[in-house]
């Protein structure tokens with residue numbers, strides 16, 4: 001059974017492993033640790049037993065918008081709905097904190113992640129050129145958390 005719960009200091013080793021397996025340019029351990037203090041109650045892990053299989057970090061900006069700082073699922077556990085569970089939980093917490101929308105940056109070449117976010121209701125709003133370094137552009141993707149449209 002997979003549960004989503006708050007990250008703790010004891011989880012950092014496994015979170016860092018997932019991070020290094022998931023990104024060419026991973027966040028350093030020290031930054032992943034600093035977010036434990038910066039992202040109070042918005043730093044979540046997916047756990048199967050004692051094993052960490054994914055994590056997400058969010059932050060509330062200006063009291064009205066949620067920023068997805070990072071999300072990653074261990075490669076062997078992808079495409080099983082774990083990323084969606086992490087994202088849904090953080091969006092609920094964003095809403096409880098008064099966020100009207102959630103947004104993120106994603107590398108324009110990261111097609112799996114773009115599909116993942118689209119599947120979860122995010123739309124590409126615009127491109128931020130050189131966001132990840134020279135020639136490495138990002139899409140900014142946004143999801144409205146405020147209005148509930150009728151089907």
Ligand SMILES: CC(C)(COP(=O)(O)OP(=O)(O)OC[C@H]1O[C@@H](n2cnc3c(N)ncnc32)[C@H](O)[C@@H]1OP(=O)(O)O)[C@@H](O)C(=O)NCCC(=O)NCCS
Nearest residue numbers: 022072073078079080081082083084106112113115116119
């Ligand atoms: C992006 C990521 C977090 C998705 O996690 P996940 O647990 O695999 O996602 P889910 O299983 O919840 O996927 C939900 C839907 O997203 C889409 N999706 C997910 N991975 C996809 C892929 N590789 N290719 C195409 N669509 C994909 C699918 O529509 C999927 O539904 P389906 O399995 O019924 O087809 C994961 O691929 C990952 O860790 N990637 C590396 C880190 C990364 O790029 N993070 C984002 C940085 S901005």
